[in-house]
Amino acid sequence: MNFWDWGGTCKTLATTNLVHAAAEDSIQEGAGTAVKVGNRNLAFFKVGGLCYAISNECPHMGGPLANGTLSGHIVTCPWHGWTWDVRTGKHARIPSKAVACFPVRAVDGQLYVEVPVEPDSPAAASSSG
Numbered sequence: 001m002n003f004w005d006w007g008g009t010c011k012t013l014a015t016t017n018l019v020h021a022a023a024e025d026s027i028q029e030g031a032g033t034a035v036k037v038g039n040r041n042l043a044f045f046k047v048g049g050l051c052y053a054i055s056n057e058c059p060h061m062g063g064p065l066a067n068g069t070l071s072g073h074i075v076t077c078p079w080h081g082w083t084w085d086v087r088t089g090k091h092a093r094i095p096s097k098a099v100a101c102f103p104v105r106a107v108d109g110q111l112y113v114e115v116p117v118e119p120d121s122p123a124a125a126s127s128s129g
């Protein structure tokens, strides 16, 4: 079976790379999993069979969000209790605050995330015309 499955509701940017992150079955339902993708530390969550990825560093003071407690789509930071929606990266009560959120695709049992193209990468140079 080969299909694209959007787990998150993060916005897709015009210039992104699709990067392999993990096997889908390595992400447990209802808990966080830390995954290093390139130079990014991401926290993956699976809710209702769909996977979501946000930065693993809480914007408050850098707490490891993959170690937080997940309730529905809301993860609570283990350090000071700030709450984040894993679907959007937005703070659960203060939507103007957000943690970086990355669209996730599942293909043949593997998870990929969209990450912004770095400004000095060959992909960025070719897309700039």
Ligand code: FES
Pocket: 058, 059, 060, 061, 062, 063, 077, 078, 079, 080, 081, 082
């Ligand atoms: S580091 Fe996450 S709430 Fe303080």
